[in-house]
Amino acid sequence: MIKVGIVGGTGYTGVELLRMLAQHPEVELTAITSRKEAGMPVSEMYSSLRGRVNIAFSTPEDAKLDQCNAVFFATPHGVAMAQAKELLAAGVRIIDLAADFRLQDTAEFEKWYGMPHQCPDILKEAIYGLAEINREKIKTARVIGLAGCYPTSVQLGFAPLISPRLTGGKRFIDTKYLISDSKSGVSGAGRKAEVGTLLAEASDNFKAYGVKGHRHLPEIEQGLKAIAGHDDIKLTFVPHLVPMIRGIHSTLYARILPEAFDVDFQKLFEDFYANEPFVDVMPAGSTPETRSVRGSNQLRIAVHRPGGADTLVILVVEDNLVKGASGQGIQCLNLMFGLPEDMGLQQIALMP
Amino acid sequence: MIKVGIVGGTGYTGVELLRMLAQHPEVELTAITSRKEAGMPVSEMYSSLRGRVNIAFSTPEDAKLDQCNAVFFATPHGVAMAQAKELLAAGVRIIDLAADFRLQDTAEFEKWYGMPHQCPDILKEAIYGLAEINREKIKTARVIGLAGCYPTSVQLGFAPLISPRLTGGKRFIDTKYLISDSKSGVSGAGRKAEVGTLLAEASDNFKAYGVKGHRHLPEIEQGLKAIAGHDDIKLTFVPHLVPMIRGIHSTLYARILPEAFDVDFQKLFEDFYANEPFVDVMPAGSTPETRSVRGSNQLRIAVHRPGGADTLVILVVEDNLVKGASGQGIQCLNLMFGLPEDMGLQQIALMP
Amino acid sequence: MIKVGIVGGTGYTGVELLRMLAQHPEVELTAITSRKEAGMPVSEMYSSLRGRVNIAFSTPEDAKLDQCNAVFFATPHGVAMAQAKELLAAGVRIIDLAADFRLQDTAEFEKWYGMPHQCPDILKEAIYGLAEINREKIKTARVIGLAGCYPTSVQLGFAPLISPRLTGGKRFIDTKYLISDSKSGVSGAGRKAEVGTLLAEASDNFKAYGVKGHRHLPEIEQGLKAIAGHDDIKLTFVPHLVPMIRGIHSTLYARILPEAFDVDFQKLFEDFYANEPFVDVMPAGSTPETRSVRGSNQLRIAVHRPGGADTLVILVVEDNLVKGASGQGIQCLNLMFGLPEDMGLQQIALMP
Amino acid sequence: MIKVGIVGGTGYTGVELLRMLAQHPEVELTAITSRKEAGMPVSEMYSSLRGRVNIAFSTPEDAKLDQCNAVFFATPHGVAMAQAKELLAAGVRIIDLAADFRLQDTAEFEKWYGMPHQCPDILKEAIYGLAEINREKIKTARVIGLAGCYPTSVQLGFAPLISPRLTGGKRFIDTKYLISDSKSGVSGAGRKAEVGTLLAEASDNFKAYGVKGHRHLPEIEQGLKAIAGHDDIKLTFVPHLVPMIRGIHSTLYARILPEAFDVDFQKLFEDFYANEPFVDVMPAGSTPETRSVRGSNQLRIAVHRPGGADTLVILVVEDNLVKGASGQGIQCLNLMFGLPEDMGLQQIALMP
Incomplete structure (x- = not known):
């Protein structure tokens, strides 16, 4: 089982990660952080998860993310790059759903996101998370800057x-x-x-x-x-x-x-x-x-x-929340850990 | 022409008052206040009004509401009762779309709205604005606590x-x-x-x-x-x-x-x-x-x-925004000033 | 594997049966009938099924429903009761999503559905498909009149x-x-x-x-x-x-x-x-x-x-389409065939 | 007062014509036809019109359209061209909301609408109903092929x-x-x-x-x-x-x-x-x-x-139903009869 943590899971990409990871046979979800909602069961915020996902939000301090195999950042821009160095040092692989590791040109990043890039060195090794284009590189990546929606x-x-x-x-x-x-x-x-x-x-x-x-x-x-x-x-x-x-x-x-x-x-x-x-x-x-x-x-x-x-x-x-975000992230996770690419991603669309 | 002012017109009941009063043949809209948006043309916030309503939000100070014949309060609870005394003294009649003058029992008001009532004496003379029930009393009222939606x-x-x-x-x-x-x-x-x-x-x-x-x-x-x-x-x-x-x-x-x-x-x-x-x-x-x-x-x-x-x-x-709020307010206005009750209220519903 | 057929799968309860049964580990979907659409792949009508459900609609004649273990009727009222006798004789168990086997009083049935009941004898043995109330009876039932939404x-x-x-x-x-x-x-x-x-x-x-x-x-x-x-x-x-x-x-x-x-x-x-x-x-x-x-x-x-x-x-x-229809039907199917009651029914709700 | 008839008023452009013409000070609505709904008050189909529009659908025979000054066709393609000749002979001016008089090339018309054009001669004199482009021609037109949405x-x-x-x-x-x-x-x-x-x-x-x-x-x-x-x-x-x-x-x-x-x-x-x-x-x-x-x-x-x-x-x-259809038609009507172009078209948009 791959130990997975989620940073900042109160948004829509967070709940989508929870929905899909809860049904992923090779993933153990160990922590989901939200400083603001620490202590609240995730199912209290998203009643769709009642009876199915039984963990609570925890503070980043309690989450012990450094013991995970992989961590998803479902956070605003700027959070992942602040924590990446430490996690990588602990051997954790990172999948960032925000934009911190997408634009290779730091000047472009600063222009569009209004903040300096905090770790240009890590950015250099980051792989753009679009499996259909970068499949091989993703397999060995330590840091994924997931493609936007x-x-x-x-x-x-x-x-x-x-x-x-x-x-x-x-x-x-x-x-x-x-x-x-x-x-x-x-x-x-x-x-x-x-x-x-x-x-x-x-x-x-x-x-x-x-x-x-x-x-x-x-x-x-x-x-x-x-x-x-x-x-x-x-x-x-x-x-x-x-x-x-x-x-x-x-x-x-x-x-x-x-x-x-x-x-x-x-x-x-x-x-x-x-x-x-x-x-x-x-x-x-x-x-x-x-x-x-x-x-x-x-x-x-x-x-x-x-x-x-x-x-x-x-x-x-x-x-946009699945192939454009959380599902794409899990697709990368599967590639990074040698699992079948579609594991945990077999839900059929809801129609009507 | 009746000179009418609106206090706090940035919400939905405000724009509905504007839409209907702009087509009311006996009303002259003299001011609409919003401290926050003072100076901004109302049509910038509601592009539906472009070319049709040409006034801008003004500060309460600039609005000279005391020169109006009637003032609508399209504000959060608590605003109308803070300004009622002064306006009444100037001979202005008041139509409050919020709850300040609805509940005759001030203890009930405090319980449900979490604030003390500031003018119980004015509350006593206030008429509940539901024309089908209180038509005669509305005609001579100085203060209307308009019925909720x-x-x-x-x-x-x-x-x-x-x-x-x-x-x-x-x-x-x-x-x-x-x-x-x-x-x-x-x-x-x-x-x-x-x-x-x-x-x-x-x-x-x-x-x-x-x-x-x-x-x-x-x-x-x-x-x-x-x-x-x-x-x-x-x-x-x-x-x-x-x-x-x-x-x-x-x-x-x-x-x-x-x-x-x-x-x-x-x-x-x-x-x-x-x-x-x-x-x-x-x-x-x-x-x-x-x-x-x-x-x-x-x-x-x-x-x-x-x-x-x-x-x-x-x-x-x-x-809810017309008969449940702004339209009902204009219905009361018409009664208060001896106009035909349906003046300015003849729009046919939009269907589909 | 339980062999399952669906009669009349072009409606919403039909596609929902397909969506869930396609992911049910103990069900083999053998046929889905629609006289009108015979020959058309189901994924042509419901593109959500593309690449996931690869059967086509067939005529009732080609469907060989008598070789199924169970047949769902996702049809208008009146269809199931016309075919029930023959299927039962072949040892097929029936789950009707329409109203043919809900009302025990045939006079009531006639009054509300405007047609005479064709098989009052089968109606007598039919079990009302609401697992939380009739769980034990459902286990051994040959005919289920599934509870309405x-x-x-x-x-x-x-x-x-x-x-x-x-x-x-x-x-x-x-x-x-x-x-x-x-x-x-x-x-x-x-x-x-x-x-x-x-x-x-x-x-x-x-x-x-x-x-x-x-x-x-x-x-x-x-x-x-x-x-x-x-x-x-x-x-x-x-x-x-x-x-x-x-x-x-x-x-x-x-x-x-x-x-x-x-x-x-x-x-x-x-x-x-x-x-x-x-x-x-x-x-x-x-x-x-x-x-x-x-x-x-x-x-x-x-x-x-x-x-x-x-x-x-x-x-x-x-x-209404899941617990109120197709999911409830699969819940009954699981009970009828001794499977875990929630098999194939573990999808987490989609929110937002 | 201009006497106006509507042919085929059961669709959305029909009810929109009714909504706006009912408030047009220079229009007298004399008839609205629907063979299928003849006898039914229009307000029974569109309850928004209850108390405001009191006519009923009539058969084309009863409608006496030849006594109108202008007739709107809010019909499927093909209807206006079948009736145009007779109405023109009676001095009635025509505004067709369908496509019969839009395409000047009859071969194109046949290709896209799958029917031969019945009156190419009338088509020749028809004016394309887009006031901002053809204002002057519209003023004297006998037949308007109104621009599509x-x-x-x-x-x-x-x-x-x-x-x-x-x-x-x-x-x-x-x-x-x-x-x-x-x-x-x-x-x-x-x-x-x-x-x-x-x-x-x-x-x-x-x-x-x-x-x-x-x-x-x-x-x-x-x-x-x-x-x-x-x-x-x-x-x-x-x-x-x-x-x-x-x-x-x-x-x-x-x-x-x-x-x-x-x-x-x-x-x-x-x-x-x-x-x-x-x-x-x-x-x-x-x-x-x-x-x-x-x-x-x-x-x-x-x-x-x-x-x-x-x-x-x-x-x-x-x-699409107003400037893209019925409103545009009334705009043309105003031009054709020498009225102010915006008469009856002053409704402010409903927002929110």
């Missing part, structure tokens, strides 16, 4: 088009003019008391936000450059708030280069993801629904080329 | 059964065993940042709250006693939170006394409300929907006696 | 108060004046194209329906009489439609008899359900939420006595 | 960029590569019983649809060509279904041509719509919300140029 959908949606793996390095699309029109349920904003995500404000409503610049933009562009193997990438990223709890739907637009007009893009995607347990390339003509992945670690993709013209439209759906 | 639906639902007006003092139902199972949209909780009313918490969900005791219980019982003309009233009141923005649906249960088994309750309700502009007694067998009053000052009632047995079921719907 | 919540909510098991036959409440104010998500109406349950009609809205008389009323009263061991039962049942997908919340009202004023009702409920795997009596003061059981077979109950007065308020939540 | 948002969003009015014919954007990622509430699908728009299917969900080709695509391209004055237009149009009742949000993407890098696009939009009563160009940096126009005829636009790069992002919101 939007970035997962956008990168996996564009990857087959830009990765040299199947294209042989040939350019298929104009990578200087990528567009991601993304839509997220409000759980993406977390369990924070804010006026903007009240039901009375956000339901029966739709709007864009962060058009000027969203923290996920540099993360996505960094990831796309890594996948493509070149820096010739420019993305316009417009996130929107959908009046629903969970789910991300990214509608990606790419302009096909004349030399790629004859490519069978449906086949390209199917081949690229042929062996992926959690990526489902749907049949041509499909329109994936976010509810088809509600509560599951699955990500579904559909490839369209309307009117046979020069614009590709890629539709991607995922559950 | 739930209380409006419960009192108007039970009134025909307990008022001596049409029953001639005969008892029709067991008033010691009244039940109101009430349901409200989340705007009833106001525009406050709270975890419990986030979309991610409150949507796709249903629950009761305040079962142990809700502030509206003493208000309703006081009102029912006044309507009945006796104190033999006992209500069980269970409010619930509905995943919708607006609307209250109260399902009322009353046990018919044997001596009233032959009463035609449908006719009783129709007669009782025959001349009311804002109370719609629907045909027998109807099930009113909250959306049928969305955005309007209408309240709809349906009377049921399932299986012809001894239990009456009264269904009542209203828009 | 509302009836499950109402019966399990009143049972501790009226069952002689812990009361010793003493009356605690006035059973002639029971009230159930019940609320259901719209999936309770099934996957039928109807104007009334369109999102544009049912969302941001709340209403009662079926006040004159609902099919579940006779079922509930029959069940309560059986639990109480006497016929002195009268229920007022008012169902409401909540703008959410899943979940039932029943708010039950009962008048405490003077001789029971000193009973510790919280303890009574806790004792009554002490050993039940799927009934959670929450701590005093709790207000259960429907989302706390979303996708799970759990039912949660809270007991209230507002103001210490003579009215008991019992709050009950369940997922 | 999506097309209104897309055309008014791109118009300032492509119309020669302010650009002086200079090209600002690459009109061969326009993208509209559009999102609509489900009322856009109408009041038809369909599985896909049930609350249990469409709520807490998000998906694209019609990616292969949507009927509004040829209408939009025709409109953009007319606005631009050239045929060099190519649009990728991807509509999505949002779990809300009303509202359209179109996110438009356009690539700025190098020669236009210095254009002040914010000012361009403000100038272009400076005198429009129903188009609100919001301040730079805004993100318009659909709820800010709920129930109103307003359309709001925000102009973005993320990172100062070469992609323009235009955000447009409207109420």
